[in-house]
Amino acid sequence: MSIASIVALFSCGQKNESASDIADKLLKDKGIDVPFHPSVDFDELLRQYKANPELWDAAFACLAENVPKIHDLTEFGTTELVGKRCYAMINELEPKPFEETKLEGHRKYIDVQLTEGPVRWGICPADSKNQEILEEYDPGKDIGFCLSDDTVYYIQPADQPSIFVFFPKNLHNPSFAPDGVQYEKPLHKIVIKVENAE
Secondary structure (H helix, E strand, C coil): CCHHHHHHHHHCCCCCCCHHHHHHHHHHHCCCCCCECCCCCHHHHHHHHHHCHHHHHHHHHHHHHHHHHHHHCCCCEEEEEECECEEEEEEEECCCEHHHCCEEECCCEEEEEEECCCEEEEEEECCCCCEEEEEEEECCCCEEEEEECCCEEEEECCCCCCEEEECCCEEEEEEEECCCCCCCCCEEEEEEEEECCC
């Protein structure tokens, strides 16, 4: 689905087509079989897509290329997709236990994340009043760390990966180990950084 199609859907008042439906069609149009996680703010996703379609198209192209072979990836590292405005990090991951994790937040970039499972994820509003600041936001590194009792946790089964999208309004615990899970080998993870449109 092109940016023109998305604009047309919103402009023509097709109210029976939800933002999540449009986002799902966008993934299918890009050849991506893994769905967005239901926690994604689809209205914000489409707003960001409309603001920077070239960045998001590059991100989706990266997912389309790498998601089908995520189990077999052997080359890891960082690749610029659209200069510093959109880049991908593909890495091996040994998920930490929950007690070693913390919430992280970004302002300059949006995180698009997908990993093998089983793993857990945590999501919390960035304006949560129950934050315990662990490290103040560092603009140079585009990251800050905290804890919050307002965090909602999700379990990702091994056979049902999802694409998570974390906007600046979302603090998040990146994928961590569910209680009692032991991993025989590192998991593979894709993180795509997309410049935030104010």
